[in-house]
Amino acid sequence: MCCLFINDLDAGAGRLGGTTQYTVNNQMVNATLMNIADNPTNVQLPGMYNKQENPRVPIIVTGNDFSTLYAPLIRDGRMEKFYWAPTREDRIGVCTGIFRTDNVPNEDIVKLVDTFPGQSIDFFGALRARVYDDEVRKWVGDIGVDKVGKKLVNSLEGPPTFEQPKMNLDTLMEYGNMLVKEQENVKRVQLADKYLSEAALGDANADAMNTGAFYQ
Incomplete structure:
Protein backbone atom coordinates (compact mmCIF):
# COMPACT_ATOMS: atom_id res chain seq x y z
CA MET A 1 0.00 0.00 0.00
CA CYS A 2 1.15 3.52 -0.76
CA CYS A 3 -0.10 7.04 -0.14
CA LEU A 4 0.43 10.52 -1.55
CA PHE A 5 1.64 13.01 1.06
CA ILE A 6 1.59 16.75 0.30
CA ASN A 7 3.14 19.01 2.90
CA ASP A 8 1.91 22.63 3.27
CA LEU A 9 -0.61 22.45 0.45
CA ASP A 10 -1.90 25.92 1.27
CA ALA A 11 1.55 27.42 0.62
CA GLY A 12 1.51 26.28 -3.01
CA ALA A 13 -2.11 25.97 -4.06
CA GLY A 14 -3.62 28.55 -1.71
CA ARG A 15 -4.18 32.25 -2.27
CA LEU A 16 -2.52 34.45 0.33
CA GLY A 17 -4.11 37.83 -0.19
CA GLY A 18 -4.53 39.86 -3.33
CA THR A 19 -0.84 39.77 -4.20
CA THR A 20 -0.82 36.01 -4.87
CA GLN A 21 -1.13 35.10 -8.54
CA TYR A 22 -3.55 32.37 -9.53
CA THR A 23 -1.80 30.61 -12.39
CA VAL A 24 -2.61 27.66 -14.62
CA ASN A 25 -0.48 25.49 -12.35
CA ASN A 26 -2.72 26.30 -9.38
CA GLN A 27 -5.78 25.43 -11.44
CA MET A 28 -4.27 22.12 -12.56
CA VAL A 29 -3.34 21.13 -9.00
CA ASN A 30 -6.81 21.91 -7.68
CA ALA A 31 -8.57 20.27 -10.62
CA THR A 32 -6.42 17.13 -10.40
CA LEU A 33 -6.99 16.73 -6.67
CA MET A 34 -10.73 17.29 -7.08
CA ASN A 35 -10.90 14.72 -9.88
CA ILE A 36 -9.02 12.13 -7.82
CA ALA A 37 -11.29 12.79 -4.84
CA ASP A 38 -14.41 12.36 -6.98
CA GLU A 53 -10.17 0.36 -12.04
CA ASN A 54 -7.06 1.06 -10.02
CA PRO A 55 -6.71 0.68 -6.23
CA ARG A 56 -7.57 3.69 -4.15
CA VAL A 57 -4.59 5.67 -2.86
CA PRO A 58 -5.10 7.87 0.20
CA THR A 68 -6.85 29.93 1.45
CA LEU A 69 -7.54 26.84 -0.68
CA TYR A 70 -10.14 26.52 -3.42
CA ALA A 71 -13.38 26.16 -1.48
CA PRO A 72 -14.90 23.23 -3.47
CA ASP A 90 2.69 15.83 23.07
CA ARG A 91 4.68 19.02 23.57
CA ILE A 92 6.87 17.43 26.21
CA GLY A 93 7.52 14.44 23.95
CA VAL A 94 8.47 16.61 20.97
CA CYS A 95 10.72 18.83 23.09
CA THR A 96 12.41 15.74 24.49
CA GLY A 97 13.37 14.82 20.94
CA ILE A 98 14.50 18.38 20.16
CA PHE A 99 16.88 18.56 23.12
CA ARG A 100 17.95 14.90 23.17
CA THR A 101 21.46 15.54 21.83
CA ASP A 102 21.94 18.39 24.30
CA ASN A 103 21.43 16.13 27.33
CA VAL A 104 18.78 18.36 28.87
CA PRO A 105 17.14 16.57 31.84
CA ASN A 106 13.50 15.59 31.45
CA GLU A 107 12.45 17.63 34.48
CA ASP A 108 13.96 20.76 32.89
CA ILE A 109 12.07 20.08 29.67
CA VAL A 110 8.82 19.77 31.62
CA LYS A 111 9.48 23.09 33.37
CA LEU A 112 10.35 24.72 30.05
CA VAL A 113 7.13 23.54 28.40
CA ASP A 114 5.04 24.63 31.39
CA THR A 115 6.69 28.06 31.42
CA PHE A 116 5.69 28.74 27.80
CA PRO A 117 2.33 26.96 27.47
CA GLY A 118 0.98 29.11 24.67
CA GLN A 119 3.92 28.73 22.32
CA SER A 120 4.02 26.52 19.25
CA ILE A 121 6.33 23.55 18.80
CA ASP A 122 8.49 25.64 16.46
CA PHE A 123 9.18 28.00 19.36
CA PHE A 124 11.25 25.39 21.16
CA GLY A 125 13.15 24.48 18.01
CA ALA A 126 13.93 28.16 17.45
CA LEU A 127 14.98 28.45 21.09
CA ARG A 128 17.57 25.71 20.65
CA ALA A 129 18.77 27.14 17.34
CA ARG A 130 19.24 30.55 18.95
CA VAL A 131 21.73 29.08 21.42
CA TYR A 132 23.83 27.68 18.57
CA ASP A 133 23.48 30.88 16.55
CA ASP A 134 24.99 32.87 19.39
CA GLU A 135 27.97 30.51 19.48
CA VAL A 136 28.58 31.28 15.81
CA ARG A 137 28.23 35.01 16.49
CA LYS A 138 30.80 34.78 19.26
CA TRP A 139 33.19 33.00 16.89
CA VAL A 140 32.71 35.70 14.25
CA GLY A 141 33.29 38.39 16.86
CA ASP A 142 36.49 36.73 18.08
CA ILE A 143 38.16 36.35 14.68
CA GLY A 144 36.68 39.47 13.07
CA VAL A 145 34.17 39.81 10.26
CA ASP A 146 36.91 40.54 7.71
CA LYS A 147 38.55 37.15 8.36
CA VAL A 148 35.45 34.97 8.11
CA GLY A 149 35.94 34.32 4.40
CA LYS A 150 39.53 33.12 4.87
CA LYS A 151 38.46 30.78 7.66
CA LEU A 152 35.64 29.22 5.65
CA VAL A 153 36.92 29.12 2.04
CA ASN A 154 39.97 26.94 1.24
CA SER A 155 41.41 27.34 4.71
CA LEU A 156 44.61 25.42 5.46
CA GLU A 157 43.40 24.98 9.03
CA GLY A 158 40.28 23.15 7.90
CA PRO A 159 36.71 24.05 8.74
CA PRO A 160 36.10 25.71 12.11
CA THR A 161 35.06 23.53 15.01
CA PHE A 162 32.72 24.46 17.82
CA GLU A 163 32.21 23.01 21.24
CA GLN A 164 28.68 21.92 21.94
CA PRO A 165 27.09 24.62 24.07
CA LYS A 166 25.95 23.59 27.51
CA MET A 167 22.22 23.97 27.91
CA ASN A 168 20.61 24.21 31.31
CA LEU A 169 17.24 25.42 32.48
CA ASP A 170 18.42 28.97 33.23
CA THR A 171 19.94 29.37 29.76
CA LEU A 172 16.86 28.03 28.03
CA MET A 173 14.60 30.27 30.10
CA GLU A 174 16.70 33.29 29.20
CA TYR A 175 16.53 32.60 25.49
CA GLY A 176 12.84 31.74 25.73
CA ASN A 177 12.06 35.10 27.30
CA MET A 178 14.09 36.80 24.56
CA LEU A 179 11.95 35.14 21.90
CA VAL A 180 8.76 36.13 23.73
CA LYS A 181 9.92 39.76 23.81
CA GLU A 182 10.58 39.62 20.07
CA GLN A 183 7.05 38.34 19.52
CA GLU A 184 5.65 41.15 21.66
CA ASN A 185 7.63 43.73 19.70
CA VAL A 186 6.16 42.44 16.44
CA LYS A 187 2.65 42.65 17.88
CA ARG A 188 3.35 46.12 19.24
CA VAL A 189 4.46 47.38 15.83
CA GLN A 190 1.38 45.89 14.19
CA LEU A 191 -0.87 47.51 16.79
CA ALA A 192 0.93 50.82 16.31
CA ASP A 193 0.37 50.69 12.55
CA LYS A 194 -3.30 49.89 13.10
CA TYR A 195 -3.66 52.72 15.60
CA LEU A 196 -1.99 55.25 13.32
CA SER A 197 -4.20 54.27 10.39
CA GLU A 198 -7.29 54.83 12.55
CA ALA A 199 -6.06 57.94 14.37
CA ALA A 200 -7.33 61.48 13.87
CA LEU A 201 -5.50 61.89 10.57
CA GLY A 202 -6.01 58.29 9.47
CA ASP A 203 -8.71 56.39 7.64
CA ALA A 204 -11.21 56.56 10.50
CA ASN A 205 -12.02 60.25 9.80
CA ALA A 206 -11.70 60.16 6.03
CA ASP A 207 -15.42 60.79 5.47
CA ALA A 208 -15.50 63.74 7.85
CA MET A 209 -12.44 65.26 6.22
CA ASN A 210 -13.91 64.88 2.73
CA THR A 211 -17.21 66.51 3.69
CA GLY A 212 -15.53 69.37 5.53
CA ALA A 213 -17.00 68.43 8.90
CA PHE A 214 -13.57 67.65 10.29
CA TYR A 215 -11.84 70.76 11.62
CA GLN A 216 -8.09 70.73 11.22
Whole structure:
Protein backbone atom coordinates (compact mmCIF):
# COMPACT_ATOMS: atom_id res chain seq x y z
CA MET A 1 0.00 0.00 0.00
CA CYS A 2 1.15 3.52 -0.76
CA CYS A 3 -0.10 7.04 -0.14
CA LEU A 4 0.43 10.52 -1.55
CA PHE A 5 1.64 13.01 1.06
CA ILE A 6 1.59 16.75 0.30
CA ASN A 7 3.14 19.01 2.90
CA ASP A 8 1.91 22.63 3.27
CA LEU A 9 -0.61 22.45 0.45
CA ASP A 10 -1.90 25.92 1.27
CA ALA A 11 1.55 27.42 0.62
CA GLY A 12 1.51 26.28 -3.01
CA ALA A 13 -2.11 25.97 -4.06
CA GLY A 14 -3.62 28.55 -1.71
CA ARG A 15 -4.18 32.25 -2.27
CA LEU A 16 -2.52 34.45 0.33
CA GLY A 17 -4.11 37.83 -0.19
CA GLY A 18 -4.53 39.86 -3.33
CA THR A 19 -0.84 39.77 -4.20
CA THR A 20 -0.82 36.01 -4.87
CA GLN A 21 -1.13 35.10 -8.54
CA TYR A 22 -3.55 32.37 -9.53
CA THR A 23 -1.80 30.61 -12.39
CA VAL A 24 -2.61 27.66 -14.62
CA ASN A 25 -0.48 25.49 -12.35
CA ASN A 26 -2.72 26.30 -9.38
CA GLN A 27 -5.78 25.43 -11.44
CA MET A 28 -4.27 22.12 -12.56
CA VAL A 29 -3.34 21.13 -9.00
CA ASN A 30 -6.81 21.91 -7.68
CA ALA A 31 -8.57 20.27 -10.62
CA THR A 32 -6.42 17.13 -10.40
CA LEU A 33 -6.99 16.73 -6.67
CA MET A 34 -10.73 17.29 -7.08
CA ASN A 35 -10.90 14.72 -9.88
CA ILE A 36 -9.02 12.13 -7.82
CA ALA A 37 -11.29 12.79 -4.84
CA ASP A 38 -14.41 12.36 -6.98
CA ASN A 39 -13.11 9.34 -8.94
CA PRO A 40 -10.48 7.65 -6.75
CA THR A 41 -10.57 4.36 -8.69
CA ASN A 42 -10.31 5.93 -12.15
CA VAL A 43 -7.10 7.93 -12.24
CA GLN A 44 -5.70 8.26 -15.76
CA LEU A 45 -2.38 9.54 -17.00
CA PRO A 46 -2.38 11.83 -20.06
CA GLY A 47 -3.11 9.82 -23.19
CA MET A 48 -4.31 6.74 -21.29
CA TYR A 49 -7.91 5.53 -21.27
CA ASN A 50 -7.90 2.36 -19.22
CA LYS A 51 -11.24 0.85 -18.28
CA GLN A 52 -9.75 -1.20 -15.46
CA GLU A 53 -10.17 0.36 -12.04
CA ASN A 54 -7.06 1.06 -10.02
CA PRO A 55 -6.71 0.68 -6.23
CA ARG A 56 -7.57 3.69 -4.15
CA VAL A 57 -4.59 5.67 -2.86
CA PRO A 58 -5.10 7.87 0.20
CA ILE A 59 -3.96 11.47 -0.15
CA ILE A 60 -2.75 13.16 3.02
CA VAL A 61 -2.13 16.91 3.01
CA THR A 62 -0.98 19.28 5.72
CA GLY A 63 -1.32 23.02 5.99
CA ASN A 64 -1.59 25.98 8.29
CA ASP A 65 -4.60 27.78 6.80
CA PHE A 66 -6.92 25.76 4.60
CA SER A 67 -9.24 28.75 4.17
CA THR A 68 -6.85 29.93 1.45
CA LEU A 69 -7.54 26.84 -0.68
CA TYR A 70 -10.14 26.52 -3.42
CA ALA A 71 -13.38 26.16 -1.48
CA PRO A 72 -14.90 23.23 -3.47
CA LEU A 73 -11.71 21.22 -2.86
CA ILE A 74 -12.12 21.23 0.92
CA ARG A 75 -15.87 20.70 1.10
CA ASP A 76 -17.30 17.75 3.01
CA GLY A 77 -17.16 14.58 0.94
CA ARG A 78 -13.93 15.48 -0.81
CA MET A 79 -11.76 16.09 2.23
CA GLU A 80 -11.85 14.94 5.82
CA LYS A 81 -10.30 17.64 7.95
CA PHE A 82 -8.49 17.11 11.24
CA TYR A 83 -7.17 19.89 13.44
CA TRP A 84 -4.17 18.87 15.52
CA ALA A 85 -3.51 20.82 18.69
CA PRO A 86 -0.68 19.22 20.67
CA THR A 87 -1.45 18.37 24.27
CA ARG A 88 0.96 19.00 27.12
CA GLU A 89 2.22 15.43 26.83
CA ASP A 90 2.69 15.83 23.07
CA ARG A 91 4.68 19.02 23.57
CA ILE A 92 6.87 17.43 26.21
CA GLY A 93 7.52 14.44 23.95
CA VAL A 94 8.47 16.61 20.97
CA CYS A 95 10.72 18.83 23.09
CA THR A 96 12.41 15.74 24.49
CA GLY A 97 13.37 14.82 20.94
CA ILE A 98 14.50 18.38 20.16
CA PHE A 99 16.88 18.56 23.12
CA ARG A 100 17.95 14.90 23.17
CA THR A 101 21.46 15.54 21.83
CA ASP A 102 21.94 18.39 24.30
CA ASN A 103 21.43 16.13 27.33
CA VAL A 104 18.78 18.36 28.87
CA PRO A 105 17.14 16.57 31.84
CA ASN A 106 13.50 15.59 31.45
CA GLU A 107 12.45 17.63 34.48
CA ASP A 108 13.96 20.76 32.89
CA ILE A 109 12.07 20.08 29.67
CA VAL A 110 8.82 19.77 31.62
CA LYS A 111 9.48 23.09 33.37
CA LEU A 112 10.35 24.72 30.05
CA VAL A 113 7.13 23.54 28.40
CA ASP A 114 5.04 24.63 31.39
CA THR A 115 6.69 28.06 31.42
CA PHE A 116 5.69 28.74 27.80
CA PRO A 117 2.33 26.96 27.47
CA GLY A 118 0.98 29.11 24.67
CA GLN A 119 3.92 28.73 22.32
CA SER A 120 4.02 26.52 19.25
CA ILE A 121 6.33 23.55 18.80
CA ASP A 122 8.49 25.64 16.46
CA PHE A 123 9.18 28.00 19.36
CA PHE A 124 11.25 25.39 21.16
CA GLY A 125 13.15 24.48 18.01
CA ALA A 126 13.93 28.16 17.45
CA LEU A 127 14.98 28.45 21.09
CA ARG A 128 17.57 25.71 20.65
CA ALA A 129 18.77 27.14 17.34
CA ARG A 130 19.24 30.55 18.95
CA VAL A 131 21.73 29.08 21.42
CA TYR A 132 23.83 27.68 18.57
CA ASP A 133 23.48 30.88 16.55
CA ASP A 134 24.99 32.87 19.39
CA GLU A 135 27.97 30.51 19.48
CA VAL A 136 28.58 31.28 15.81
CA ARG A 137 28.23 35.01 16.49
CA LYS A 138 30.80 34.78 19.26
CA TRP A 139 33.19 33.00 16.89
CA VAL A 140 32.71 35.70 14.25
CA GLY A 141 33.29 38.39 16.86
CA ASP A 142 36.49 36.73 18.08
CA ILE A 143 38.16 36.35 14.68
CA GLY A 144 36.68 39.47 13.07
CA VAL A 145 34.17 39.81 10.26
CA ASP A 146 36.91 40.54 7.71
CA LYS A 147 38.55 37.15 8.36
CA VAL A 148 35.45 34.97 8.11
CA GLY A 149 35.94 34.32 4.40
CA LYS A 150 39.53 33.12 4.87
CA LYS A 151 38.46 30.78 7.66
CA LEU A 152 35.64 29.22 5.65
CA VAL A 153 36.92 29.12 2.04
CA ASN A 154 39.97 26.94 1.24
CA SER A 155 41.41 27.34 4.71
CA LEU A 156 44.61 25.42 5.46
CA GLU A 157 43.40 24.98 9.03
CA GLY A 158 40.28 23.15 7.90
CA PRO A 159 36.71 24.05 8.74
CA PRO A 160 36.10 25.71 12.11
CA THR A 161 35.06 23.53 15.01
CA PHE A 162 32.72 24.46 17.82
CA GLU A 163 32.21 23.01 21.24
CA GLN A 164 28.68 21.92 21.94
CA PRO A 165 27.09 24.62 24.07
CA LYS A 166 25.95 23.59 27.51
CA MET A 167 22.22 23.97 27.91
CA ASN A 168 20.61 24.21 31.31
CA LEU A 169 17.24 25.42 32.48
CA ASP A 170 18.42 28.97 33.23
CA THR A 171 19.94 29.37 29.76
CA LEU A 172 16.86 28.03 28.03
CA MET A 173 14.60 30.27 30.10
CA GLU A 174 16.70 33.29 29.20
CA TYR A 175 16.53 32.60 25.49
CA GLY A 176 12.84 31.74 25.73
CA ASN A 177 12.06 35.10 27.30
CA MET A 178 14.09 36.80 24.56
CA LEU A 179 11.95 35.14 21.90
CA VAL A 180 8.76 36.13 23.73
CA LYS A 181 9.92 39.76 23.81
CA GLU A 182 10.58 39.62 20.07
CA GLN A 183 7.05 38.34 19.52
CA GLU A 184 5.65 41.15 21.66
CA ASN A 185 7.63 43.73 19.70
CA VAL A 186 6.16 42.44 16.44
CA LYS A 187 2.65 42.65 17.88
CA ARG A 188 3.35 46.12 19.24
CA VAL A 189 4.46 47.38 15.83
CA GLN A 190 1.38 45.89 14.19
CA LEU A 191 -0.87 47.51 16.79
CA ALA A 192 0.93 50.82 16.31
CA ASP A 193 0.37 50.69 12.55
CA LYS A 194 -3.30 49.89 13.10
CA TYR A 195 -3.66 52.72 15.60
CA LEU A 196 -1.99 55.25 13.32
CA SER A 197 -4.20 54.27 10.39
CA GLU A 198 -7.29 54.83 12.55
CA ALA A 199 -6.06 57.94 14.37
CA ALA A 200 -7.33 61.48 13.87
CA LEU A 201 -5.50 61.89 10.57
CA GLY A 202 -6.01 58.29 9.47
CA ASP A 203 -8.71 56.39 7.64
CA ALA A 204 -11.21 56.56 10.50
CA ASN A 205 -12.02 60.25 9.80
CA ALA A 206 -11.70 60.16 6.03
CA ASP A 207 -15.42 60.79 5.47
CA ALA A 208 -15.50 63.74 7.85
CA MET A 209 -12.44 65.26 6.22
CA ASN A 210 -13.91 64.88 2.73
CA THR A 211 -17.21 66.51 3.69
CA GLY A 212 -15.53 69.37 5.53
CA ALA A 213 -17.00 68.43 8.90
CA PHE A 214 -13.57 67.65 10.29
CA TYR A 215 -11.84 70.76 11.62
CA GLN A 216 -8.09 70.73 11.22
